[in-house]
Amino acid sequence: MTYANPLLHKPSRGLPKRVVIIGAGTIGPDIGYYLKSAIPDLKLHLVDIAQAPLDRALERFKSYAAKGVERGRLSESQAREVTQGVHASLDYAVARDADWVIEAATEGIALKRKIFARLEEIVRPQTIITSNTSSLPAERIFADLSNKQRATVTHFFAPAWRNAIVEVVRWSGAGAGLIDDLNWLFCMTGKVPLNTADVPCFMLDRIFDNWCNDAALLLERASAAEIDSIAAEFVHAGPFRVLNLANGNPIIIETNTLQADEEGEHYRPAPILRSVETWRTAGPRPPPLAGEGRVGGEVSGETKSAVRDRLLAILISQTVDILDRKIGEAGDLDLGCRLALGFRSGPLELMRGIGASEVSRIMARGREERPGLPQPRRAVGDYQDFLRYVLVDEIGDVKVITLRRPEALNALNDELTDEILSVLRRFEDDAAVRGFVLTGYGPRSFCAGADIGRFPVMLGDAQAAAQYARDCARLLVHMDGMQKPIIAALNGMALGGGLEMALRCHRIVAMRGAMLQLPEILLGIVPGLGGMVVPYRRWPKAAAAFHNMICRAQRVPAKTAHSWGMVDALVDDHASLFEAAIARVQALSGTPLRDRFAAGPLSIDSPGNIEPVAENGLHLSPEVAALARQAIVEAAAAPNLDTALELGYRAFGKSACTAAAREGIEAFLQRRPADFSKTG
Numbered sequence: 001m002t003y004a005n006p007l008l009h010k011p012s013r014g015l016p017k018r019v020v021i022i023g024a025g026t027i028g029p030d031i032g033y034y035l036k037s038a039i040p041d042l043k044l045h046l047v048d049i050a051q052a053p054l055d056r057a058l059e060r061f062k063s064y065a066a067k068g069v070e071r072g073r074l075s076e077s078q079a080r081e082v083t084q085g086v087h088a089s090l091d092y093a094v095a096r097d098a099d100w101v102i103e104a105a106t107e108g109i110a111l112k113r114k115i116f117a118r119l120e121e122i123v124r125p126q127t128i129i130t131s132n133t134s135s136l137p138a139e140r141i142f143a144d145l146s147n148k149q150r151a152t153v154t155h156f157f158a159p160a161w162r163n164a165i166v167e168v169v170r171w172s173g174a175g176a177g178l179i180d181d182l183n184w185l186f187c188m189t190g191k192v193p194l195n196t197a198d199v200p201c202f203m204l205d206r207i208f209d210n211w212c213n214d215a216a217l218l219l220e221r222a223s224a225a226e227i228d229s230i231a232a233e234f235v236h237a238g239p240f241r242v243l244n245l246a247n248g249n250p251i252i253i254e255t256n257t258l259q260a261d262e263e264g265e266h267y268r269p270a271p272i273l274r275s276v277e278t279w280r281t282a283g284p285r286p287p288p289l290a291g292e293g294r295v296g297g298e299v300s301g302e303t304k305s306a307v308r309d310r311l312l313a314i315l316i317s318q319t320v321d322i323l324d325r326k327i328g329e330a331g332d333l334d335l336g337c338r339l340a341l342g343f344r345s346g347p348l349e350l351m352r353g354i355g356a357s358e359v360s361r362i363m364a365r366g367r368e369e370r371p372g373l374p375q376p377r378r379a380v381g382d383y384q385d386f387l388r389y390v391l392v393d394e395i396g397d398v399k400v401i402t403l404r405r406p407e408a409l410n411a412l413n414d415e416l417t418d419e420i421l422s423v424l425r426r427f428e429d430d431a432a433v434r435g436f437v438l439t440g441y442g443p444r445s446f447c448a449g450a451d452i453g454r455f456p457v458m459l460g461d462a463q464a465a466a467q468y469a470r471d472c473a474r475l476l477v478h479m480d481g482m483q484k485p486i487i488a489a490l491n492g493m494a495l496g497g498g499l500e501m502a503l504r505c506h507r508i509v510a511m512r513g514a515m516l517q518l519p520e521i522l523l524g525i526v527p528g529l530g531g532m533v534v535p536y537r538r539w540p541k542a543a544a545a546f547h548n549m550i551c552r553a554q555r556v557p558a559k560t561a562h563s564w565g566m567v568d569a570l571v572d573d574h575a576s577l578f579e580a581a582i583a584r585v586q587a588l589s590g591t592p593l594r595d596r597f598a599a600g601p602l603s604i605d606s607p608g609n610i611e612p613v614a615e616n617g618l619h620l621s622p623e624v625a626a627l628a629r630q631a632i633v634e635a636a637a638a639p640n641l642d643t644a645l646e647l648g649y650r651a652f653g654k655s656a657c658t659a660a661a662r663e664g665i666e667a668f669l670q671r672r673p674a675d676f677s678k679t680g
């Protein structure tokens with residue numbers, strides 16, 4: 001059974017202990033550095049045919065670790081762990097007892113086949129073999145292997161130690177469970193695996209390579225610098241700048257020749273790619289402001305629109321082709337383009353923004369200028385019918401909804417909460433569905449709260465901020481009234497709005513290492529989605545602890561929350577987490593779901609005068625702490641839940657008007673510590 005959330009899979013093997021990487025160029029050592037960072041006790045061998053690249057690779061490990069320490073991302077001891085146990089070798093024999101061999105040699109089918117033939121003579125039967133090819137289908141590179149079942153393509157993106165995306169190719173030769181095991185492994189180690197079909201260039205490089213190739217064809221209309229400047233509306237770095245950085249011209253020639261030979265002349269590489277080494281272009285630019293009208297600098301309006309239309313046409317063409325041929329999933333495509341390729345928004349997002357008629361106009365022009373390029377095979381609007389931020393899996397008669405915004409630790413935005421709501425509404429009345437499990441993508445975070453990027457616009461406007469809280473809470477209020485059980489499975493930290501959402505579920509189960517926190521006061525605001533109301537109405541005996549969570553942002557280990565009865569079960573691994581959640585759905589299903597919140601006014605201990613100092617010693621805003629204390633007391637005295645929740649929304653609105661909110665939110669977005677000393 002294949003799941004969209006990789007951690008629902010029960011792997012047949014654990015994390016690797018010994019990995020060999022063939023090829024010590026750029027990406028090989030970067031892959032190694034990611035693996036050592038994620039699995040510090042891993043034994044890693046880098047293999048190459050020459051000593052010099054190996055020496056450089058070991059130096060690179062040291063310099064990455066040193067930078068990590070310098071930037072406060074790694075402790076000295078973590079840095080030591082990352083660089084220890086890394087060996088360089090000229091001999092393939094080190095692969096003898098490897099759990100996994102990753103080939104990251106130069107692109108070329110003959111060379112890769114030679115490497116795999118040699119490896120197959122050495123490795124154990126259970127060793128996984130993967131290639132980091134960016135373009136060559138698995139069918140071809142593994143054609144001569146006698147044991148194909150343990151092999152596939154795992155395609156990383158630069159810089160591989162930090163770029164979260166990895167394409168994992170589902171091909172017919174891979175054995176049962178191999179791809180799911182690899183998805184699990186990547187997800188457990190902080191990556192976001194995206195599965196693709198076994199076609200030339202897989203999914204994301206079909207976008208990237210053709211985007212670059214068409215940019216090169218456009219040089220008859222505009223210069224490289226002008227094209228990069230026009231492309232800045234869509235990407236953080238234009239095609240020519242990226243080609244310079246990646247030394248990418250030969251790669252585009254190779255991969256587009258492959259696509260042209262397989263799929264048609266329209267993919268033939270632009271001849272100029274063969275005669276130029278470095279493009280004259282500027283660095284990345286900020287996106288143009290709306291209405292600025294200077295997108296291409298001094299580029300004429302006509303040239304600008306021709307270049308822009310073509311860039312969009314190639315993007316849309318590849319997008320619809322990938323979806324129509326089922327090369328990859330829509331949500332994966334948008335996510336991958338943003339995280340792996342540096343697009344400001346995914347291509348489907350872009351298509352939605354420009355609208356169906358504009359897409360049709362651009363594609364009609366594209367058809368004339370670039371005959372042969374794939375065109376939409378369905379109505380343009382049909383391509384928009386997918387979930388962008390949640391994954392939905394089925395385990396028996398239970399729907400598992402996974403929040404997936406890996407770039408923001410699964411923080412909630414409007415669309416994400418709307419998507420959860422739409423899934424609940426869709427299946428609530430379906431007799432074949434017993435209930436729901438809500439979890440977060442990856443091993444680290446259930447949900448990091450509401451998206452702080454959205455906050456600045458409502459600062460200073462109490463009504464708008466209160467309305468924002470009310471709108472965000474629509475999902476939570478809906479959950480309150482659900483007649484089918486919904487269980488929160490805390491795979492990692494549950495913060496702010498994420499915790500407030502979990503608190504509305506019928507039960508919470510958690511990984512033993514999970515952490516719960518209402519960190520809003522660190523941002524100069526109060527929790528607005530029921531955080532000052534619901535805990536008291538469900539577990540009133542722990543009221544004193546909730547005061548500290550709200551007024552001092554105290555972190556609570558899942559174990560402590562378990563002792564209050566807030567967390568119903570603690571587990572040690574993901575398989576047990578989901579089993580525990582599903583078991584609770586089954587147990588509650590069909591039983592009357594009693595109201596889980598105390599109805600009338602509550603009698604709780606007063607928060608008194610808790611000193612507004614956070615655990616790390618940061619002095620918090622006394623004004624915001626006072627707002628929180630007042631809201632807690634008034635909400636407890638409220639005659640019913642609705643009134644109490646409304647008091648919470650309004651208190652949030654008031655807090656958004658404080659100087660502390662301005663400082664706290666600005667500090668987070670500027671990645672600096674907040675200073676509330678002058679804010680009151």
Ligand code: COA
Nearest residue numbers: 407408409411448449450451452453495496497519520523
């Ligand atoms: N909203 C928007 N983005 C968020 C987010 C949120 N609530 N929480 C985390 N992110 C983003 C970060 O900005 C960062 O993005 P970047 O890589 O583009 O800079 C990314 O997620 C990873 O987080 P980062 O802060 O780099 O990880 P960390 O390990 O250093 O810290 C936390 C983890 C959870 C302590 C920290 O992210 C945090 O304090 N987040 C805010 C939590 C919060 O206050 N939630 C309540 C909101 S009301």
